[in-house]
Amino acid sequence: MTDPHVHDRQSFEDQGAQFLRANTRESEFNYAANRPPHSHRLAGTTYTLAMRDSDERYGHMFTDREVKCEILGGSGAGRSVTVPYEAFELAPGIFFVTYLWAENDSVAVALDLGKGVATLVMGKLAADGIVSTLGQARIEEVTPTEPMAYHPAASLGGTRFLNTYADNVAYEHIYLTGVYETWMGVKGPQAGQADTEEYRAWKIADGVYLLYWNEAVLTAQMTFLFNFFDGRCVAEVFARTDGERVHSTIGAYTHLIHTKLPELPNVTRLDIYSGD
Numbered sequence: 001m002t003d004p005h006v007h008d009r010q011s012f013e014d015q016g017a018q019f020l021r022a023n024t025r026e027s028e029f030n031y032a033a034n035r036p037p038h039s040h041r042l043a044g045t046t047y048t049l050a051m052r053d054s055d056e057r058y059g060h061m062f063t064d065r066e067v068k069c070e071i072l073g074g075s076g077a078g079r080s081v082t083v084p085y086e087a088f089e090l091a092p093g094i095f096f097v098t099y100l101w102a103e104n105d106s107v108a109v110a111l112d113l114g115k116g117v118a119t120l121v122m123g124k125l126a127a128d129g130i131v132s133t134l135g136q137a138r139i140e141e142v143t144p145t146e147p148m149a150y151h152p153a154a155s156l157g158g159t160r161f162l163n164t165y166a167d168n169v170a171y172e173h174i175y176l177t178g179v180y181e182t183w184m185g186v187k188g189p190q191a192g193q194a195d196t197e198e199y200r201a202w203k204i205a206d207g208v209y210l211l212y213w214n215e216a217v218l219t220a221q222m223t224f225l226f227n228f229f230d231g232r233c234v235a236e237v238f239a240r241t242d243g244e245r246v247h248s249t250i251g252a253y254t255h256l257i258h259t260k261l262p263e264l265p266n267v268t269r270l271d272i273y274s275g276d
Contacts, residue, residue, distance in 0.1 A: 015190045016241075017242065023246055029168060029188050029189050031237075035252075045061075046061045048060070049109075051136070052136040054074060058070070058072065066084055066085065068080060069083070090226075090227045091229075091230075094225075096234050098247075106122065106123040110204050117136065117149070117151060125240055125245060130220070136151065155275065157175050158175065159258070160256075164252055168188060171184060171190070171252075172184045178201075181196065182196045183195060208225070209225070222237060235250050258272075260274050
């Protein structure tokens with residue numbers, strides 16, 4: 001726990017650094033203990049993401065452990081890298097995929113093979129923080145059974161849940177509106193600590209949401225994919241601490257406390273302010 005007599009910016013940063021260090025080396029706090037299993041179902045497939053708002057196209061050729069990424073259109077056409085990746089199938093045909101495009105450039109994608117679209121959160125570590133870029137794309141190799149539609153922006157306002165990452169690590173998430181989210185450490189290196197962040201979210205499918213935020217105090221970008229029906233989530237941590245780049249995946253069991261999401265009728269529904 002935090003020293004009950006010291007609650008200042010330095011103590012906040014010290015606890016946050018403990019969280020980030022736990023994702024760079026062995027620690028008593030294993031944020032991946034309850035992470036969903038890796039999926040290898042993308043191995044042997046090729047998917048090209050044609051960006052919605054530009055002429056850029058990104059080819060992805062997956063093997064069991066690596067993905068070859070190539071820029072096929074736009075200003076960077078011809079560049080390619082082959083790098084390790086992680087993939088998780090959070091719902092049938094819906095994958096959370098993450099990799100490093102370069103040493104200080106991360107990509108996290110909600111790859112929706114049913115709708116034939118993808119939503120991307122890209123981060124670049126800069127001297128003064130992380131620059132995040134958001135994008136949506138059409139998957140050229142997929143012909144959707146319904147008219148193609150990109151993932152819509154969403155609000156989790158009025159939703160509260162407990163994320164249990166391990167026996168000794170847990171956080172509450174409280175979505176106050178469609179803009180602001182408060183997290184609070186319940187157990188683990190950030191126990192007793194809380195902060196409010198600005199977030200953005202997209203509805204991938206009923207009960208399945210992609211969201212991200214940049215920490216206000218730490219140099220950290222957090223990108224989550226939640227399946228509230230299954231009570232699971234996976235996240236990419238992209239950050240810097242002690243001069244070291246952090247790129248890892250974590251995951252948790254997600255226990256809903258209350259929500260206003262209409263597709264989740266069997267969860268407590270409270271008449272609380274949610275930015276509506």
